[in-house]
Each structure stands twice: as structure tokens, then as C-alpha cells.
Amino acid sequence: MFQLNTSVPDLRLVLAEPRYADALFQLVDRNRSYLRRWLPWLDYNLTSDDSQNFLRNCQANYAAQTQLNTLMFLGDELVGTTGFNHINPINHTAEIGYWLGEDYMGQGLMTAATAKIVEVGFERYHLNRQEIRAMTDNAPSRAVAERLGFTHEGTLRQAAHQYGEYFDLENYSLLKSEWQAK
Numbered sequence: 001m002f003q004l005n006t007s008v009p010d011l012r013l014v015l016a017e018p019r020y021a022d023a024l025f026q027l028v029d030r031n032r033s034y035l036r037r038w039l040p041w042l043d044y045n046l047t048s049d050d051s052q053n054f055l056r057n058c059q060a061n062y063a064a065q066t067q068l069n070t071l072m073f074l075g076d077e078l079v080g081t082t083g084f085n086h087i088n089p090i091n092h093t094a095e096i097g098y099w100l101g102e103d104y105m106g107q108g109l110m111t112a113a114t115a116k117i118v119e120v121g122f123e124r125y126h127l128n129r130q131e132i133r134a135m136t137d138n139a140p141s142r143a144v145a146e147r148l149g150f151t152h153e154g155t156l157r158q159a160a161h162q163y164g165e166y167f168d169l170e171n172y173s174l175l176k177s178e179w180q181a182k
Contacts, residue, residue: 021052040162
């Protein structure tokens, strides 16, 4: 079983697999109004079957080495997700995506979990560059990137479209040489 321990006791990352569909759907459904502000896919995840299809795609993309999606468990409770939404093996780059249930915010969980993903990216996937993109007004997501030492490269104007509106994204990156220097 694929499992990664983090610096937070009892917080572990588990490979996204279809057997977690019910737990994932319940977490999404409980946090739907909170997450809607930043995530465009909520209207496509309306049932446990939708979560199962998503997790099947995660599994297939993991096998193809184009994604690494993990589920964050605190003890036995699913609290969020983190991983690589897209891995580009030719350029040795990846884009990190994450979200956390509202009840678990402010505890350092996402920073610890994403720090482990960054480590895996540089050590196991031999990446040279990792990126995080967050909506301009998503202060918690931007704070994770900044706490992990990512460099703010600029604003991608109207680069995101969700629920009929365009939003600016802030682009952050971390190079392997910068990570190694820490």
C-alpha cells in the first residue's frame, strides 16, 4: 500500500484509489459551499459514483506517471487531498494542487502534506521545477506556497474560469536547487 508519513503525527498521505470514493464524496459534500469559492469541479462531483470515477482516473494517470493524487488522512479521517495535478516528465516539472476540509484549516496540515509531496517530486520523480497556482484572493492556498519557500512569479490574468467568471491566478514555483539549499 502506498503511504507517506508527514511531519505532523497521524497525518499520512495515501494513494487516491476508488475504495475511498464514499469518504471522499462525503468530505466534498460537507464542504461544498466552502470549496466552491476556489474549485471549479464541484458541480461534476454530485454523487459517490462521481468520486469513484474521479479516483479511477487518478489511478490510471498515476500508472501513466502523469499525476500523483493523494488523500490526506488524519488518523482514520479523510481531511483533504494534495498531489500533482499534472506531471511533465519531459520538462521535469509538475503542478501541485490541494484542498482541505474547512474544519481542518489553520492546523498546519496542508503545509506538512504538501511539503511531503514536494519532497517526493524532487526525490522520486526527479523533478526540477514544481508550481502552485492559486486564485489571487485565496490567501490560505497562497500562504502554503509561501511557507514552503516557493517564489511568487507573477499574476496570470484571468487564467481560471469557473461558474461563469474569470479569475486571476498567482503563480509560484520552487526549483530543485532552491529546495536542496534549504
